[in-house]
Amino acid sequence: MITAGLDVGSRTTKLVTYNGGLLHTALAPTGVRPLERCGELLNGVTYEKLTVTGYGRHLVAEALKANIVSEISAYAAGASHLFPDAGTVIDIGGQDSKVIALNGYGGVQKFEMNDRCAAGTGKFLEVMANTLEVPVSGLGELALSASKIIRINSLCTVFAESEVVSLIARGEEVSAIALALHRAVATRVAAMARRVGIKERVVFAGGVAQNRCLQKLLGEELGVALTVPENPQLVGALGAALLAEKIT
Numbered sequence: 188m189i190t191a192g193l194d195v196g197s198r199t200t201k202l203v204t205y206n207g208g209l210l211h212t213a214l215a216p217t218g219v220r221p222l223e224r225c226g227e228l229l230n231g232v233t234y235e236k237l238t239v240t241g242y243g244r245h246l247v248a249e250a251l252k253a254n255i256v257s258e259i260s261a262y263a264a265g266a267s268h269l270f271p272d273a274g275t276v277i278d279i280g281g282q283d284s285k286v287i288a289l290n291g292y293g294g295v296q297k298f299e300m301n302d303r304c305a306a307g308t309g310k311f312l313e314v315m316a317n318t319l320e321v322p323v324s325g326l327g328e329l330a331l332s333a334s335k336i337i338r339i340n341s342l343c344t345v346f347a348e349s350e351v352v353s354l355i356a357r358g359e360e361v362s363a364i365a366l367a368l369h370r371a372v373a374t375r376v377a378a379m380a381r382r383v384g385i386k387e388r389v390v391f392a393g394g395v396a397q398n399r400c401l402q403k404l405l406g407e408e409l410g411v412a413l414t415v416p417e418n419p420q421l422v423g424a425l426g427a428a429l430l431a432e433k434i435t
């Protein structure tokens with residue numbers, strides 16, 4: 188059976204179709220009309236069952252005649268499928284971050300989620316990339332080129348941005364500021380991961396997992412080597428496609 192998984196995220200909508208192997212993947216900004224965006228992504232795509240997940244799942248499910256699964260279940264299923272020995276999933280998306288302890292059977296043992304505060308999410312890095320006048324896709328590499336360690340003390344995104352402006356005015360290197368921002372995110376997410384408990388193998392997923400600096404710092408903070416899937420942003424959509432077959 189060909190199943191489809193659609194992850195309607197706060198920033199990006201992701202589509203995966205599956206029939207024992209990946210058939211098709213697509214991704215586009217969610218924008219202000221999520222249902223239209225889903226329609227565009229599904230246009231011409233063949234599937235028998237569709238499951239939706241992500242931030243906007245409730246908005247689109249009925250119109251798309253789709254089942255719904257939580258992002259937690261979708262990420263757990265997707266990561267466990269890719270890495271059957273996975274013990275933990277860390278997902279950092281556009282507007283939230285989650286740590287999921289897996290039960291060893293593709294399901295969830297426990298989890299913690301931060302969706303109340305932009306710090307520790309992709310949004311924090313997007314705001315800071317904008318302030319530092321670099322694309323968010325280049326922020327990690329910029330940080331990795333830093334030759335000096337400085338600190339950002341504010342946890343709040345708004346105050347941290349003011350701190351960045353002060354650091355720029357003080358003449359600090361932009362790369363060092365970028366590194367300090369990544370350290371702030373890594374510290375915050377690692378604290379959440381420790382609360383949930385780290386079981387190896389630790390899979391790092393979500394759009395922010397593409398950031399090499401965060402891969403490095405988060406791994407160092409937790410004292411484990413993180414496994415980053417080839418397409419970390421698609422793990423939730425893959426999980427939804429896998430779960431579509433199981434939901435009647």
Ligand code: ADP
Pocket residue numbers: 195196197198199200241242279280281282283308309310312313323324325327393394395396397398420
């Ligand atoms: P959501 O599901 O909430 O829409 P995603 O998992 O799609 O979130 O992740 C979106 C986030 O990923 C953006 O906020 C951005 O910070 C980050 N991101 C996207 N592309 C890249 C990239 N090439 N390199 C680093 N970070 C990226």
